[in-house]
Amino acid sequence: MGDAHGTAALGEVQYAQNQPLTRERVGIQMEKLGNTPYEWESLEIQMDDSVFVPMKLLNELRRQALAALEEEILQKYRRQEPASVSLAPSSAKKSVRKNIPIYVSCEDIETALALYKREGIRGMYLPFSAMKQCLKAGTDRGLEMYLALPHIIRGELPEGYLQQAREWLNQGMTGFLVRNLEAFAILQKEGLAENCVLDHSMYTWNNEAVAFWEGQKVLRDTIPLELNEGELRHRDNSHSEMLVYGYLPLMMSAQCVRKNVYRCDHNEGRVELKDRYDKKFTAACFCDPWKMENTGDKTPCYNIIYNSIPYGLLREREQVRKLGPAALRLSFTIEDQNEAVRILDEFVNVYQNEADPPQREYTKGHFKRGAE
Numbered sequence: 211m212g213d214a215h216g217t218a219a220l221g222e223v224q225y226a227q228n229q230p231l232t233r234e235r236v237g238i239q240m241e242k243l244g245n246t247p248y249e250w251e252s253l254e255i256q257m258d259d260s261v262f263v264p265m266k267l268l269n270e271l272r273r274q275a276l277a278a279l280e281e282e283i284l285q286k287y288r289r290q291e292p293a294s295v296s297l298a299p300s301s302a303k304k305s306v307r308k309n310i311p312i313y314v315s316c317e318d319i320e321t322a323l324a325l326y327k328r329e330g331i332r333g334m335y336l337p338f339s340a341m342k343q344c345l346k347a348g349t350d351r352g353l354e355m356y357l358a359l360p361h362i363i364r365g366e367l368p369e370g371y372l373q374q375a376r377e378w379l380n381q382g383m384t385g386f387l388v389r390n391l392e393a394f395a396i397l398q399k400e401g402l403a404e405n406c407v408l409d410h411s412m413y414t415w416n417n418e419a420v421a422f423w424e425g426q427k428v429l430r431d432t433i434p435l436e437l438n439e440g441e442l443r444h445r446d447n448s449h450s451e452m453l454v455y456g457y458l459p460l461m462m463s464a465q466c467v468r469k470n471v472y473r474c475d476h477n478e479g480r481v482e483l484k485d486r487y488d489k490k491f492t493a494a495c496f497c498d499p500w501k502m503e504n505t506g507d508k509t510p511c512y513n514i515i516y517n518s519i520p521y522g523l524l525r526e527r528e529q530v531r532k533l534g535p536a537a538l539r540l541s542f543t544i545e546d547q548n549e550a551v552r553i554l555d556e557f558v559n560v561y562q563n564e565a566d567p568p569q570r571e572y573t574k575g576h577f578k579r580g581a582e
């Protein structure tokens with residue numbers, strides 16, 4: 211591939227107790243380039259004797275190295291040797307990765323259109339209507355595109371939803387952002403578990419839960435917002451995306467604030483609520499949860515009340531990197547487009563261009579709570 215190169219470092223090599231890994235076995239695993247545009251011209255494997263790593267880790271390593279190579283080719287700004295794989299027992303220390311890919315999620319078309327051309331994004335999570343408008347433009351720019359399913363699902367998917375999603379997968383869509391077990395169950399039944407990214411609402415608080423989801427072969431999960439930094443250091447975050455920006459939901463309810471206060475026309479809208487200290491909270495009314503044209507007023511609304519100040523780990527770059535997440539996410543919900551663009555650029559500058567973080571008012575959620 212010319213002079214592009216991709217590297218990936220992952221997990222830890224163990225000393226084999228009885229069945230060490232052979233060079234041939236590693237070779238077989240690395241040969242599996244499947245439906246990627248690549249083939250090996252030569253494959254050199256450097257490894258010590260008597261080591262062991264699970265096949266799953268080798269697969270992931272291959273996948274990440276190819277992804278890194280791909281990004282390199284797309285960005286065309288570095289030279290260097292061809293992709294190589296090296297295996298050596300590492301110490302207990304995790305390597306701190308600097309260039310962690312950034313994903314963004316948007317709830318509306320305007321924000322999606324304002325963001326997809328910005329530099330520094332690896333992929334986007336979009337609801338149906340926004341996917342319809344942005345898929346081609348996004349994939350043309352090399353972005354991974356994921357269809358975000360609603361936060362609350364009752365009953366089955368609307369007619370045509372899955373058919374359209376499958377068509378989009380054929381056109382280059384990468385997968386789905388899944389926010390509840392109902393959605394995962396439906397997609398798994400359809401054989402689409404391997405296309406799922408789990409949102410932070412899916413339980414993955416400990417390594418057992420993480421391993422369960424790996425067993426389901428999901429693409430990755432999202433680091434739970436309920437754990438603090440100290441607790442996250444004990445979690446395996448190597449298959450997880452970490453939310454570093456977004457208004458956090460304070461409350462989600464399967465009802466309609468607008469209907470309760472005045473009336474709901476099933477157009478999406480927002481209501482501002484004030485607490486007794488006059489603090490303003492935005493309630494986003496998801497009155498057309500599927501964002502399709504054919505669901506009309508048949509689907510029940512749900513509401514999310516967001517915190518008044520957004521969550522943001524803009525000044526915590528080094529702590530975040532030490533946790534070793536596979537990816538970062540900025541979640542845009544109630545911002546206008548200009549604000550979203552400004553926020554994205556700030557995070558890209560801090561996390562990818564090593565810029566000094568500007569002073570902003572962000573909450574740290576549980577991240578800083580009770581951490582050593």
Ligand SMILES: [Zn+2]
Pocket residue numbers: 465466467468469474475476495496497511512
């Ligand atoms: Zn409503």
